[in-house]
Amino acid sequence: MIEIEKTLISDDVLEEKFLCDLKACKGACCVEGDSGAPLEEQELSILDDEYENIKPFLSEEGKIVIEKNGKYELDTDGDHVTPLVRNADCAYVIYDNNGITKCGIEKAYEQGATTFKKPISCHLYPIRLNKYETFTAVNYHEWEICKAAKLCGSKQKLPLVKFLKEPLIRKFGKDWYNKLEDFVPEQQ
Numbered sequence: 001m002i003e004i005e006k007t008l009i010s011d012d013v014l015e016e017k018f019l020c021d022l023k024a025c026k027g028a029c030c031v032e033g034d035s036g037a038p039l040e041e042q043e044l045s046i047l048d049d050e051y052e053n054i055k056p057f058l059s060e061e062g063k064i065v066i067e068k069n070g071k072y073e074l075d076t077d078g079d080h081v082t083p084l085v086r087n088a089d090c091a092y093v094i095y096d097n098n099g100i101t102k103c104g105i106e107k108a109y110e111q112g113a114t115t116f117k118k119p120i121s122c123h124l125y126p127i128r129l130n131k132y133e134t135f136t137a138v139n140y141h142e143w144e145i146c147k148a149a150k151l152c153g154s155k156q157k158l159p160l161v162k163f164l165k166e167p168l169i170r171k172f173g174k175d176w177y178n179k180l181e182d183f184v185p186e187q188q
Contacts, residue, residue, distance in 0.1 A: 002014070002183050003135075004172075004176055004179045004180060005172075005176060005179075006134065006135045006136060007135060007136045007137075007138050007172065007176070008135055008136070008137050008138065009138040009180065009183075010137070010138065010139045010140060012139075012140040012142075013127060013138055013139065013140045013160060013161060014159070014160075014161065014180075014183050014184055014185065015159075015185060016140050016150070016153070016159070016160040017150065017153035017154045017156070017157065017158055017159060017160065018126065018146070018149050018150060018152075018153035018158065018159075018160040018163050018164075019149055019152040019153040019156050019158045019163055020146075020149050020152075020163075021148040021149050021151075021152045022100050023098075023100075024148030024149075024152075025145050025146065025148055025149065026098075026099055026100045026101060027093075027100050027101030027102065028101075028145040029125055029126075029143070029145060029146070030089065030090050030093045030101040030103070030122070031088050031089045031090065031093060031101055032088070032145060034075070034076075035075035035076070035079075035081045035084070036072075036073070036075070036081035036082030036083055036084050036090050036091070037081060037082045037090055037092075037119050037121050037122050038079055038080070038081055038119070038121040038128075039072050039079075039080040039081060039082065039119055039121070040119070040120060040121075041080070043072075043080075043116075043119055043120070044071075044072055044080055046116050047071040047072060047116075048071060050108075050114045050115075050116050051066070051071050053108060053113045053114045054092070054104060054105050054108040054113065054114055054116075056108070056113070057094065057104040057105075057107040057108040057111070057113065058091070058092060058094065058104040059085075059093070059094050059095075059104070061085045061086075061089075061091075062085055062089075062090075062091040062092060062093065062094075062104065063091075065083050065084070065085050065091045066083060066091050069083045069091075070083065071083075082119070089101075090103075092104045092105050092118075094107060103118045103122060105117070105118045105119070106118045117170075120167065120170065120171050123166075123167035123170065123171075124164060124167045124168070124171060125141070126140060126141045126142070126143065126146055126149075126160070127139065127140060127141070127160070127164060127167075127168075128140075128141045129171075140160065159184050159185075161180055161181070161184055162184070165177065168180065
């Protein structure tokens with residue numbers, strides 16, 4: 001484990017190889033799990049402010065759930081998360097012609113309808129953040145659905161932190177990321 005500023009980064013974040021293989025998993029991380037995507041406090045007001053801009057890019061089912069349950073909700077741990085459709089799909093999920101999940105928020109961002117790319121928890125996945133009083137733990141979440149991504153990352157010799165460079169910089173800043181890169185093992 002290493003410490004950078006007010007973060008503790010687990011060794012597996014540095015050592016893991018990873019490259020999403022959407023053809024294999026079809027974006028299962030957006031539709032499986034116990035609750036919706038974790039949301040940070042500032043993202044709640046962003047969703048409140050930007051929802052009307054994002055709404056045209058969502059599925060009808062997603063819009064119905066959001067209109068009924070709200071743009072976010074509390075999970076059983078008391079954390080804010082995105083609402084779910086049929087207790088499975090994130091309400092902000094859309095599907096492409098190949099049945100692969102995509103993010104309706106990100107689609108709105110790509111079309112210039114919003115400046116919000118997507119929740120940082122989604123952008124960082126499979127890294128999960130756990131906030132404590134004096135630091136944030138940065139951990140790798142290993143899940144069977146990402147087996148193909150691990151294999152693909154190994155074949156490409158792509159470290160997880162390189163795959164997630166953009167969201168890590170978005171969350172922690174360029175200086176933090178540059179310090180993190182110094183700890184990434186040489187590629188083998």
